[in-house]
Amino acid sequence: MQWVHQRIVTFLHADPAHYASILTGSGVTAAVNRIASGMAALRPERDVVLVSMMEHHSNDLPHRQHAGMVEHIPLEVEGTYAGVVDLHALEQLLEQYKGRVNYVSVTGVSNVTGIINPIGRIAALVHRYDAYLLVDGAQMVAHMPVYLERDDIDLFVFSGHKIYAPGSPGVLVGKSSLLSQLEPHQLGGGMVNLVTPYSYQLEESLEAREEAGTPNIFGAVILACALEVLDQIGMDSVFTQEQTLIEQVIKSLSDSPGLKIYGDTDSTRRVGSIAFNIAGLDHGLVAALLNDYYGIAVRNECFCAHPYVKEMLKEELFSLDIEASSEEEELFLVNLKRGMVRASFGLYTTADDIVALGDALRDIVKKRQYYLALYEPQQDGSYQHTHFNPAAEALFDLKQVLAERLS
Numbered sequence: 001m002q003w004v005h006q007r008i009v010t011f012l013h014a015d016p017a018h019y020a021s022i023l024t025g026s027g028v029t030a031a032v033n034r035i036a037s038g039m040a041a042l043r044p045e046r047d048v049v050l051v052s053m054m055e056h057h058s059n060d061l062p063h064r065q066h067a068g069m070v071e072h073i074p075l076e077v078e079g080t081y082a083g084v085v086d087l088h089a090l091e092q093l094l095e096q097y098k099g100r101v102n103y104v105s106v107t108g109v110s111n112v113t114g115i116i117n118p119i120g121r122i123a124a125l126v127h128r129y130d131a132y133l134l135v136d137g138a139q140m141v142a143h144m145p146v147y148l149e150r151d152d153i154d155l156f157v158f159s160g161h162k163i164y165a166p167g168s169p170g171v172l173v174g175k176s177s178l179l180s181q182l183e184p185h186q187l188g189g190g191m192v193n194l195v196t197p198y199s200y201q202l203e204e205s206l207e208a209r210e211e212a213g214t215p216n217i218f219g220a221v222i223l224a225c226a227l228e229v230l231d232q233i234g235m236d237s238v239f240t241q242e243q244t245l246i247e248q249v250i251k252s253l254s255d256s257p258g259l260k261i262y263g264d265t266d267s268t269r270r271v272g273s274i275a276f277n278i279a280g281l282d283h284g285l286v287a288a289l290l291n292d293y294y295g296i297a298v299r300n301e302c303f304c305a306h307p308y309v310k311e312m313l314k315e316e317l318f319s320l321d322i323e324a325s326s327e328e329e330e331l332f333l334v335n336l337k338r339g340m341v342r343a344s345f346g347l348y349t350t351a352d353d354i355v356a357l358g359d360a361l362r363d364i365v366k367k368r369q370y371y372l373a374l375y376e377p378q379q380d381g382s383y384q385h386t387h388f389n390p391a392a393e394a395l396f397d398l399k400q401v402l403a404e405r406l407s
């Protein structure tokens with residue numbers, strides 16, 4: 001476990017003498033909850049937490065539960081495009097709540113648009129107000145190098161499944177000077193060195209104190225191995241390659257009539273994913289078509305970031321005539337309120353994949369009427385093909401596979 005902890009910290013370009021890593025259980029969610037409750041207990045007089053408008057719910061709701069008050073930091077807006085966290089607005093909030101802000105929490109990279117926040121500049125600003133900075137690194141770790149010490153990040157969280165590790169141990173990395181002030185979260189075996197019927201003495205080591213019980217050793221070791229592989233590939237080259245793909249996809253989709261990309265389209269400020277809609281076609285139908293006819297897996301709806309997605313859709317909802325003239329249009333309006341389509345990139349994504357996505361989307365726009373007639377919208381927002389509907393068992397039947405293999 002010692003190797004695991006050190007491997008995590010050094011992957012993030014920090015010195016294990018200054019930073020510690022703690023495995024917190026289920027994903028980023030567990031790590032953020034740990035910080036939200038721990039920081040509220042550490043500085044109860046600082047009852048305000050500032051959270052950006054582009055957060056995944058996991059980096060918003062835990063603060064709402066534990067802080068006295070959460071204020072949302074607006075984003076820069078260029079024309080109709082939402083961009084990074086607005087530093088000017090952040091400064092105004094820090095000034096307004098001077099002496100009350102416990103910490104500021106922002107995502108390193110948006111899980112919807114892939115927009116990269118300037119976390120080094122945010123840290124410098126936040127520290128001027130004696131507040132701490134928590135960075136949600138879920139979408140950052142596998143797509144770009146992270147420099148915890150250079151950027152002076154106090155707390156950083158990520159999940160195993162975002163870095164190609166099976167399972168999803170949550171990881172919390174932070175300055176040891178801060179983490180050591182938090183009261184242990186869970187008590188039990190493995191985190192104490194002396195227990196009497198009346199008292200107990202905690203382990204010296206931060207990692208041991210924070211990881212009570214039998215750790216998920218296998219999950220932790222695999223996670224650190226995945227980081228080792230990423231380091232060997234080189235995060236600088238992963239980043240450069242992804243930015244080339246992002247530039248290619250933005251160019252391809254921007255040139256296509258009827259396609260709208262959400263968020264600032266400056267490709268140098270993005271990594272990892274892109275969210276879009278096709279005018280007049282519900283995101284659920286576009287996702288189903290990409291899957292069924294073009295073999296492209298995407299996600300649709302709001303990606304656990306309702307406030308951010310709604311904010312970006314607001315403009316076009318207002319500009320649309322809400323009086324729908326047909327049932328089809330009404331359905332489109334209702335569903336548009338609920339989301340977008342998102343394509344995500346990984347180590348395995350190639351330039352050919354981007355070409356395939358662009359071609360597929362242009363083909364869908366062309367065959368819009370044909371496809372609309374082939375699908376039935378479902379209550380849950382998904383779309384069902386009218387005559388191609390294989391049961392899951394027809395594709396994979398576990399009992400049958402086991403019977404064949406064991407016979």
Ligand SMILES: Cc1ncc(COP(=O)(O)O)c(C=O)c1O
Nearest residue numbers: 027028029056058111138139159
């Ligand atoms: C930016 C971001 N934050 C938080 C999360 C939540 O992560 P987990 O499910 O590991 O708690 C995700 C997951 O998609 C994410 O993309």
